[in-house]
Amino acid sequence: MTAHLLAAAAELFSPYVLMVIVASAVFGLFLGAVPGLTATMATALLVPVTFYMDPIPAVAAMVTASAMAMFAGDIPSALLRMPGTPASAAYTDDAYALTKKGLAHVSLGICLLTSAIGGIFGALVLSVFAPPLASIALKFSSFEYFWLCLLGLTTSAFIMQGSPIRGIISLALGLLVSTIGIDPVSGVPRFTLGSSALIGGVSLVPVMIGVFAVAEIFRFYAHRDPKLALEQVEVKGVFSGQAGILWRQRKAIAQGNILGTIIGIVPGAGADIAAWVSYSLAKKFSKNPKEYGRGSQEGLAAAGAANNAAVSGAYVPALVFGIPGDAITAIVIGVLFMKGVNPGPTIFLNNPTTVYGIFMAFVLANLLMIPLGWMAIRCGRLILKVKLAILMPIILMFCMVGSFAVENTITAVGVALTFGVLGYFMEENGIPIAPFVLGIVLGPLVEQNFLTSMMKSGGSLIAFFDRPIAAFLGAITLLIWTSPLISVFRKRLPQQV
């Protein structure tokens, strides 16, 4: 193990990889800080560039960019009352309220430090728990994998937004996209519409660029943003008095760390949900719940730590089972597959150096976040002055070249366009994107594991509950599916009595 650790460290701390990390950090901070550009978009746009790197620098770049973007989303929250990424939305009102009181440095300081603490905590949990979990996962059969995939899809569909129906629609569409191409079991082409380009299925990277970047460009042009007014001119003294604040908010930070990591680990639930859940839980148990929404430092600390902890935590199911915890890890999994590093329990046996490299990249990225994030806060005014009307056409070019670069075919640009239109249409109609993306990634796994299980059991569905872990996972999944029905009955019962 020491040899692998040293090898990973040697690769991670080589000048080339460090340069990649710093460059992706700046990229992530910039994209996260510009409202309308998200952490997921930053990761998706990085894919074509990482395509030509070794696994460790590639993953380190994506890990760094996503963590930085997640924090940087707090900058416009505090200065403009506009969340830079959806995961900052939970505490935007509090961050902005503090800015209105002339305390922008306090709110951004809390966001920066709790983000770094949350990210590092999540990374430590990842490195401590992932290897033993992987040795358990080695004993998993197709039954457990089937339920695990289905659990991930279920959580993403049911927990993401208020309306599970929209989540289910998104999920079904994503799973259907995953069936395009040759059926792996029978070898029959499905839904290829006679096109030879679709026989291998729709490739993931152009789809991601489409739904996360091209759709966002459409959205920008469809709804020109209202004029923005910067609240505070200069943010100074970000770190002054933070030690005291962090100590006073230690409970909220601890709660955010733990809750964020756990929600990150649950397949299908990511940073956005982590921030919301942690914020509302902190409010519920707070001594001053009335402060929430009006500049609560407690709420900021709890949610700011949670979203970054979730970014790290999401890598647990991604690495251990090959099942993405959220949209960002879905992209990372796609990249690892392209590099021949297959995520799943065997990655710990076959590519331990890569795994340790990822662990260390997380810690390094979150440590780097403190000085680089400070610089981003100082430059916040400049970043927020960047006009999206100039940036968006250039991002569009990157989208087209980026999707072309992955396969060197023009079809990929067409795929990015198609999914950009679809993603825009879905967002306009309140259909969440995350279940759709997870459906595309997990679809083949669900189908193959289901068919393999059916072959093993000779067609008996009861076999899906025979093994204890499979039965447990299956029970949770079915419980989530039936929960809306249960709540409907519970609402009706008192009326009848």
Place this chain on the structure above:
Amino acid sequence: MTNLGDRALGLLIAAFGIGVIYMALQLPEPMAGSHIAYGPGFFPVLLGIVATIAGVALAIVRPGIPGEVDTDGLSQAGRPRFAGPALVLLSMLAYVYLSDLIGFIPLAAVTLAILLVFGGMRLLPALVLSIVASVSIYFMFSKGLLVPLPRGPLQTWAIWL
């Protein structure tokens, strides 16, 4: 309107689901003698049924509340406009169909200039920025990452590109 409202959206999804079921039923039956009764159409049919039911549920359960789900304050931004998205769509279609013929640098420069001017930039700075940006992107991807971007008529200067 791109926001359809729950009823129309639900019906659209349901119709799509039925279409999927129909197409999936055309797929070949499971091979005779295979151990299981699930062919290539099994999973798509199942998904088609789920989409249909969810679509119908959306149309029936909450009829007539269009735009009820507020995505990040979209409602404040007002009605969507079409000129911009249409321009983006055209740019991408032009890239798909014309990039081999025209080459990356000229096509990207023209597209960028049009979008920048549309975004409110004055013509001259827009032209300069679009030429600088498209040449930089070309060299970054073509030389740095070895992506074979189409050169088009600039092929004659291939030594320099």
